[in-house]
């Protein structure tokens with residue numbers, strides 16, 4: 049009679065070399081699978097570890113970008129701010145201040161940044177209803193009634209009185225909404241507040257958000273303002289295009305030697321009248337807008353958009369910096 053032991057022995061240890069070999073292969077196979085599983089887990093652990101390790105490194109790289117941006121602005125000491133200057137346009141940078149804004153190597157990663165002056169934008173805290181209306185109709189392509197409603201509602205949103213202005217909306221409107229709320233009756237603090245103003249839509253906000261600010265005294269830097277912003281402050285389409293073209297010079301290219309800059313406010317009308325091929329309507333529009341003291345030639349507040357990348361991990365810092373080097377806002 050065969051014992052249990054002998055059956056097992058026969059099955060797993062049949063007493064021939066082939067059987068031992070098969071058993072050994074099974075063991076090896078099991079060990080290989082086990083090793084692969086452990087290796088995979090360790091790899092994942094290392095990857096996750098590196099990811100979290102790279103996060104602070106990327107953040108330091110972004111902070112380094114902000115520091116360099118501060119230096120670039122500190123190095124700009126003339127009386128005007130224009131798109132031809134190194135802070136605004138790396139392409140225009142000279143040998144002393146090389147283009148150093150994009151993918152600058154630092155440690156095991158890189159950083160990039162861009163500087164945008166806020167005086168090229170419409171200030172939501174100071175703009176007139178007419179300027180806002182033009183912004184929403186000419187730039188946002190809203191119909192006249194919607195543009196009128198939003199413009200006046202922005203003023204109502206910010207003024208301390210609670211009597212509704214024509215076309216605007218006070219609490220009596222917002223309290224009737226499904227998700228009701230009270231308006232702040234103080235100056236707008238972040239441009240995203242617009243999304244709560246009567247008549248505004250996310251689509252319209254997307255179209256105008258790059259042309260509005262809450263920083264500065266409300267004067268528009270004629271050296272940096274876009275065609276859209278010039279239109280909004282009351283320039284005719286023809287004048288707005290001629291101002292932008294005048295700045296680029298004859299070659300119509302930014303960052304070349306024939307670029308023109310308005311160095312002083314009082315020189316703006318004469319410079320344009322002699323060099324921008326203005327027609328009679330352009331001149332009338334220029335004198336009208338100029339007489340409303342909307343223009344300046346320099347900027348006080350600057351947005352710095354910085355990012356640092358290390359090992360595939362990117363961290364961003366958006367901040368507002370003023371001419372004295374002080375940060376007014378910091379978002380990470």
Ligand SMILES: [Ca+2]
Pocket residue numbers: 124125126127128129130133
């Ligand atoms: Ca400057």
